[in-house]
Amino acid sequence: MxxxxxxxxxxxxxxxxxxxxxxxxxxxxxxxxxxxxxxxxxxxxxxxxxxxxxxxxxxxxxxxxxxxxxxxxxxxxxxxxxxxxxxxxxxxxxxxxxxxxxxxxxxxxxxxxxxxxxxxxESAPRRAEGARGDRLEIPPLLIDLTARQVYKDGVAVRLAPMEWAVLEFLVTNRGRAVSKEELMLDVWGTSQGVSRTLAEHVSRLRRKLGEGLIETQTGYGYLIPSAPGRFAATGR
The missing domain is CATH 3.40.50.2300 (Response regulator)
Incomplete structure (x- = not known):
């Protein structure tokens, strides 16, 4: 407790x-x-x-x-x-x-x-498919899943716990579009009443890490593309 x-x-x-x-x-x-x-x-x-x-x-x-x-x-x-x-x-x-x-x-x-x-x-983050060991590079970002830390151009970026949770889920599902409901259930334990909360966390991640990291799948959810080093255009 x-x-x-x-x-x-x-x-x-x-x-x-x-x-x-x-x-x-x-x-x-x-x-x-x-x-x-x-x-x-x-x-x-x-x-x-x-x-x-x-x-x-x-x-x-x-x-x-x-x-x-x-x-x-x-x-x-x-x-x-x-x-x-x-x-x-x-x-x-x-x-x-x-x-x-x-x-x-x-x-x-x-x-x-x-x-x-x-x-x-959670202290043992899930490993991302396609990542090299416990680190994923998407220039200019380096995402360390074990340390639960993100670096942008070599500088550590502070993320709140729930920001990290959203990023971690998207990273571990890199290359697969995840629905908003799936993401909300994993992070908040419910898909009811947290849609706006999810949108704000994604918005904060984009401001901190770059607008092109997380792609919006209109009417469905979000995606971090699987192509190494590729940033996709975002939608709101």
Whole structure:
């Protein structure tokens, strides 16, 4: 089970979520504001954080951005009463791993947490067909599957856990178009309610690694072409 940080200034919600998580065997820590959350996350022992967007001292989205800029890749699930799709998209673009609107179904929250934890905890990535050993070169990229690291022109690129999970699945299926549903099931454990989340993660990967790496298969899914060194045109 995991050590979970619940960041929210509503003590009632913290109590309810904490009780729910403890029943599943998780250890729970809470923080009522962004500064205390930042301190807790900097310790390095938090495995996943549930982060309210409306904090009393800092906007939760700004905190996500700051943490990612510092190189902190702790999985973050954003919780908010905001239902505007632009807010959701922004949270994912800034580095959130998932986004859940309040009020939420407890079972859905648990399922999302378990899916993010499952993907971030995997330490033995699957080998890509056609890769040389545990490394795949698609100039200017070098993807090290064992180290779970990507280099662009020799410089390491920081990826959030769920960004890596999406990339890993596409890489291990290189040369085969995978459906969005298949990808969502593998990464998030469900194909329901995470389509926008998937699209935002692919968008972030394209910005970080190059627009031509991941090809969109219109009406179906995504593909990383099998031809060595070939970058395909992307669609949105």
């Amino acid at each position: 995991a050590r979970v940080l619940v960041v929210d200034d509503d003590p009632r919600l913290v109590k309810v979520v904490g009780k729910l998580l403890r029943k599943r065997g998780h250890q729970v820590e809470s923080a009522p504001n962004g500064e205390l959350a930042r301190q807790a996350l900097r310790r390095g022992d938090i495995e996943i954080a549930l982060l309210d967007v409306n904090l009393p001292d800092i906007n939760g989205l700004s905190l996500v951005f700051q943490l990612r800029e510092e190189g902190n890749n702790t999985p973050l699930i954003l919780l908010t009463v905001r239902t505007d799709v632009h807010d959701q998209a922004l949270g994912l673009r800034l580095g959130g791993d998932d986004y859940i609107a309040k009020p939420f179904n407890p079972e859905v929250l648990l399922a999302r947490i378990e899916a993010v934890l499952r993907r971030s905890a």
